[in-house]
Amino acid sequence: MNVITSIIDLQKTIRRLKNNQKMIGFVPTMGYLHEGHRALLKRARKETDIVVLSIFVNPLQFGANEDLDQYPRDFDRDHKIAETEGVDILFYPSVEEMYPNELSVSIKVTKRTDVLCGMNRPGHFDGVATVLTKLFHLVQPDQAYFGKKDAQQVAVVDGLVKDFNFPLEIISVDTVREEDGLAKSSRNVYLTEQERLEAPILYKSLKMGLEMVQSGETSPERIISSIENIIHTETTGEIDYVSLLSYPELEELETVKGNYIIALAVKFSKARLIDNIIETRE
Ligand code: PAF
Numbered sequence: 588m589n590v591i592t593s594i595i596d597l598q599k600t601i602r603r604l605k606n607n608q609k610m611i612g613f614v615p616t617m618g619y620l621h622e623g624h625r626a627l628l629k630r631a632r633k634e635t636d637i638v639v640l641s642i643f644v645n646p647l648q649f650g651a652n653e654d655l656d657q658y659p660r661d662f663d664r665d666h667k668i669a670e671t672e673g674v675d676i677l678f679y680p681s682v683e684e685m686y687p688n689e690l691s692v693s694i695k696v697t698k699r700t701d702v703l704c705g706m707n708r709p710g711h712f713d714g715v716a717t718v719l720t721k722l723f724h725l726v727q728p729d730q731a732y733f734g735k736k737d738a739q740q741v742a743v744v745d746g747l748v749k750d751f752n753f754p755l756e757i758i759s760v761d762t763v764r765e766e767d768g769l770a771k772s773s774r775n776v777y778l779t780e781q782e783r784l785e786a787p788i789l790y791k792s793l794k795m796g797l798e799m800v801q802s803g804e805t806s807p808e809r810i811i812s813s814i815e816n817i818i819h820t821e822t823t824g825e826i827d828y829v830s831l832l833s834y835p836e837l838e839e840l841e842t843v844k845g846n847y848i849i850a851l852a853v854k855f856s857k858a859r860l861i862d863n864i865i866e867t868r869e
Contacts, residue, residue, distance in 0.1 A: 588670050590677045594685075594725060597678055601727055609636040613728030613755075615719060618642040619659040619773040620668045622763040627732040628672035630760055639726050640669050641678040643685060647693075648714030659773055678726070685721065693717045696743055699837045703739045703830055703850050704861060712743045719744060720751070728755050736762040736770050738848055738863045742835035762862070764790065770862045777858035785822040786860060789853055792817040793864045796831070796849045800868055805842040807831040810849065818853060827852035827859065834865050843868050 591597045604611060612635030614627045620642075631638045642665055649655040662679070669677050694716040699705070705712050723731070733741050741759045748757055763771045768790035769783075778786060792814040799810050814829045833840055834848040850863035 588666075588674055588677055590666070590679060592679050592681065592684065594680065597676075597725055600676065601725070604637055605727060610730075611635060611637050611639060611726065611728045613639045613641070613722070613726045613731045615641045615643075615722050615731065615733075617644045617658065617773075618665050619661055620665045621773060622771045623734050623736060625668065625672055626763045627734060627760050628669070628674060630758065631730065631732050632673045634758075635730055637675045638673060639676045639678060639728065640674045641680075641722055641726070643678075643680055643718070643722075645714060645718040646682060646686075647717055648711050650708055650711065653708075659776060678722075685718070690717070694720055694747070696746070699739065699742045699746060699835070702832060702837050703828060704852060705739060705743075707827060712740070715740060716743060716747050719747065723748075723753050723755065730756045730758050732758045732760055734762060735759050735865065736772070736862065738834065738850060738865060739837065742837055745835055768794075770860070772860065774858040774860065778855055779857075782823065782855040782858070785824065786855070788817060788821045789824075789851060789860060789862050793849050793851065793862060797864050797866060800843050800847075800866070805844070807840055807843060810843070814849070814851065818851070822853065824853035824855050824860075827854055 612631030614631055616624055628638060644658050646655055694713060696712040696716050700712045733744060745757055748755060765771060767787040769787045795817060796810045796814045799813060804810055810831055811829045815826055818824060818826055829851045831847060831849045832838060834846045840847060846867050848863050848865045852859060852861045
């Protein structure tokens, strides 16, 4: 595995690979790799010639009150996982390498952001879109892999790729879960013992919402309030949002029809967890 920290070295390497007609699969991450990331890497390994993994904790996507400094980091462990998963190139730039100067141009995301996580994280998806624009230009992937757990991120990246004509395909990969249903996440390490016991209720409540739709319920309000009710009564978490929207447009629905997402975010004492289910109702 080739670990590259400089942009110039990455560009040289990518140019050579492109000249040799290699198909590049890209998994952008902020490190502290878990099973969810492994699933993306495995899929990229299966589908492409060269797997590029980036590890970069992107300051632009953290708000003033968010956990940039506390974001978990463990490069040695990540390096081992990357090797095990057959990564060819690990791009691991510093903040100075990625942002040597204050940006004179940045990307402003104008749709699909004023709901779900975007609602309470102004500027977050601008930061994600800005770093991905840089990374897509540098890595020039044929396919880029994202987890469905961050469904809003996938919807925003889908818009970015279409609007700016990046010649790549977005592959969204199913959420990897613990045996009890909790979606894997770097943030799960911040849960207390008690909160870890409660956390699987989030997925359980989403599945209950899905069952309501499958048994004929068409009112988003009634589904949302049943989910909220379970979370209130069975966990100590504070609900950030529970929403049911069209997908990937992320627009309000009067009745549940077509592609839709039921998504939630719940704050525990030191971790804010998100989860979702994406489905279709004919
Ligand atoms: O999902 C993440 O880890 C980040 O938002 C991403 C896509 C790597 C951009 O920094």
